[in-house]
Amino acid sequence: MGNKNWKTRAVAAAVMTGLLGFAAHAEDTMSKQQKEEMKQGKAVGEAASKRVKYVGSLALFNNRQIELARLAEEQASDPRVKEFATKLRTDHESNNQTLRTWAENQKMTISALSDGSTSDTGVGGSGVQEGFDKGMDQTGEKLGKSIDETNREIAKLREKQGPEFDKAFLSRIAEDQKKGNEMLKKGRGEYKNDATFLAILSQTEGVVSGHEKEAKELEKQMKK
Incomplete structure (x- = not known):
């Protein structure tokens, strides 16, 4: 009888040990799964921050051209340069409006399209917000430096008068448009699946x- 009870207890103990081992394994599996979800979430968040920063860069590029164009509308001496400046401003305003509409549809906040503060948006999800916040680190500082650089360029350009201003403005715009094209080309490669x-x-x-080509052509004409 005692031998039978011993065997029963032994079997029960073995079953319990197996159950505990299974539970521990299940807990370990869940932990790995959670870690993987967190890793994937961070990757999604970082990708989202990269897109926000890219769109913000496009918006800043447009804003810079708009400000330079406004200055030329006031200060250019050649009517052709004034006309080009107006076209430049309206086209880049239109570009920003297109970006603004797209960003709103994506539930994305791009501050360079509004008040000039740090680009930001809430993305939520396991690890997603953490990845997004990491990707957006120091974005505000970089944005501020970009705005300061534009302000310095405008102040420097404002000091020029007459044909000297016209030539400097056209040269500045041609160079900016070239850089803008490089940024757009990079974006087309990065987001070709969207x-x-x-x-x-x-x-x-x-x-x-078109702006780059026109600015260069006008600049040539100014030199004649």
Whole structure:
């Protein structure tokens, strides 16, 4: 009888040990799964921050051209330069409006399209917000430096008068449009699988290429 009870207890103990081992394994598996979800979430967040920063850079580029164009509308001495400046301003305002509409549809906040503070948006999810916040680190500082650089360029350009201003303005715009094209080309490669966004970038690239060409042509004419 005692031997039978011993065997029963032994079997019960073995079963319990097995159950505990299974539970521990299940807990370990869940922990790995959670870690993987966190890792994937961070990657999603970082990708989202990269997109926000890229769109913010495009908006800053547009804002810079708008400010330079406004100055030329006031200060250019050649009517052709004034006319070009107006076209430049309206085209880049239109570019920003297109970006603004797209960003709103994406539930994305791009501060360079509004008040000039740090670009930001809440993305939520396991690890997603952490990845996003990490990607956005120091963005505000970089944005501030970019705005300061534009202000310095405008102040420097404002000191020039007459044909000297016209030539300096056209040279500045041609160089800016070239850099803008490089940024757009990079974006087309990065976001080639997003048909809607790719269409926006392609359309903008066409406009910017036209501006670069026109600025260079006018600059040549100024030198004659």
